Amino acid sequence: MPRIFSGIQPSGELHIGNWLGAVQNWVNLQRSYESLICIVDLHAITSKYDKDTLAQRTRDMAIGLLAAGIDPEQATLFVQSHVPQHSELQWLLNSVTPLGELERMTQFKDKSQKFESVPAGLLNYPVLMAADILLYRADLVPVGEDQVQHLELTREIARKWNAEFGRGEDFFPEPQPILAEAKRITGLDGQAKMSKSLGNTIGLLDTPEEIWQKLRPAKTDPARVTRKDPGNPEICNIYHLHKYFSPPETVALVAESCRGAKWGCLDCKRVLADNMIATLAPIRERALQLQEDQDRVDEILADGATAARRRASETLGEVRDRMGFLPARGKPAVFDEVR
Numbered sequence: 001m002p003r004i005f006s007g008i009q010p011s012g013e014l015h016i017g018n019w020l021g022a023v024q025n026w027v028n029l030q031r032s033y034e035s036l037i038c039i040v041d042l043h044a045i046t047s048k049y050d051k052d053t054l055a056q057r058t059r060d061m062a063i064g065l066l067a068a069g070i071d072p073e074q075a076t077l078f079v080q081s082h083v084p085q086h087s088e089l090q091w092l093l094n095s096v097t098p099l100g101e102l103e104r105m106t107q108f109k110d111k112s113q114k115f116e117s118v119p120a121g122l123l124n125y126p127v128l129m130a131a132d133i134l135l136y137r138a139d140l141v142p143v144g145e146d147q148v149q150h151l152e153l154t155r156e157i158a159r160k161w162n163a164e165f166g167r168g169e170d171f172f173p174e175p176q177p178i179l180a181e182a183k184r185i186t187g188l189d190g191q192a193k194m195s196k197s198l199g200n201t202i203g204l205l206d207t208p209e210e211i212w213q214k215l216r217p218a219k220t221d222p223a224r225v226t227r228k229d230p231g232n233p234e235i236c237n238i239y240h241l242h243k244y245f246s247p248p249e250t251v252a253l254v255a256e257s258c259r260g261a262k263w264g265c266l267d268c269k270r271v272l273a274d275n276m277i278a279t280l281a282p283i284r285e286r287a288l289q290l291q292e293d294q295d296r297v298d299e300i301l302a303d304g305a306t307a308a309r310r311r312a313s314e315t316l317g318e319v320r321d322r323m324g325f326l327p328a329r330g331k332p333a334v335f336d337e338v339r
């Protein structure tokens with residue numbers, strides 16, 4: 001069965017942008033592929049972060065993923081820092097990673113502008129991402145457009161390592177992208193991609209009242225100054241959100257009522273809010289149950305990490321051997337477990 005690796009930062013609660021853009025897809029993929037789903041807390045420290053909330057944000061992300069339908073019976077859900085082999089493989093892959101390629105990464109160029117003194121972790125972020133994927137010798141990686149360049153670098157690192165140490169074979173498969181059908185969810189500001197750091201999100205676990213309070217002031221077609229002004233739904237984010245949360249007949253009604261100035265934007269948003277609340281209700285209910293049983297969540301993550309470490313140890317044992325290191329005394333699996 002082909003293997004998939006997916007990573008998500010521990011940003012706390014999921015928002016509907018993460019859910020529609022990535023997590024829904026993972027829930028579907030876990031049924032047909034061997035899926036590893038990793039909360040990438042080591043990536044989270046490459047930019048400024050709040051150490052006091054990191055642990056809870058990591059657990060909250062796990063709760064969100066489980067509530068959204070990630071099934072620990074089908075997928076391996078774990079936290080990156082619980083599997084130290086990620087960091088070790090990153091170090092080993094540094095030996096074949098060209099510095100120039102890292103400096104050329106668009107995300108590095110963008111993010112490094114925000115620092116007076118750029119942390120080395122920001123530069124090496126894509127090597128850790130390569131290690132995440134190659135550690136499990138994953139065949140496929142669901143990525144958004146903004147990660148395609150990083151995945152291409154992973155493929156290049158795999159090629160270089162195979163050429164140098166592969167003993168004539170492709171030990172690391174070159175992972176292929178699964179591009180989720182173009183779901184770039186725009187935030188409530190109607191401009192940028194939905195992102196927690198921009199404060200333009202609706203949380204997957206928001207209460208019905210919170211959803212309505214966030215939708216009410218959301219940007220719409222500026223041509224609709226009064227109820228009597230016709231609008232263009234195609235340029236309105238509320239219309240596009242209807243497509244994800246409302247039945248097709250409602251979506252058609254929205255377009256018609258907008259173009260014909262048959263209702264106001266608040267009416268339109270109220271219908272969206274009701275459909276969104278109904279869609280998200282079961283997820284919210286599951287999340288509330290998991291929040292009451294955080295030990296169970298930690299147990300699921302511990303089981304996931306154990307399974308991930310087992311696979312990671314196998315890969316690293318081979319990698320160390322092929323790179324010429326003196327084997328540690330004792331069985332490699334024991335060596336990996338005690339660290």
Ligand code: SF4
Pocket residue numbers: 220221224231232233236237238239254257258259263264265266268269
């Ligand atoms: S009526 Fe609906 S689709 Fe049209 S501009 Fe207002 S919120 Fe957007």
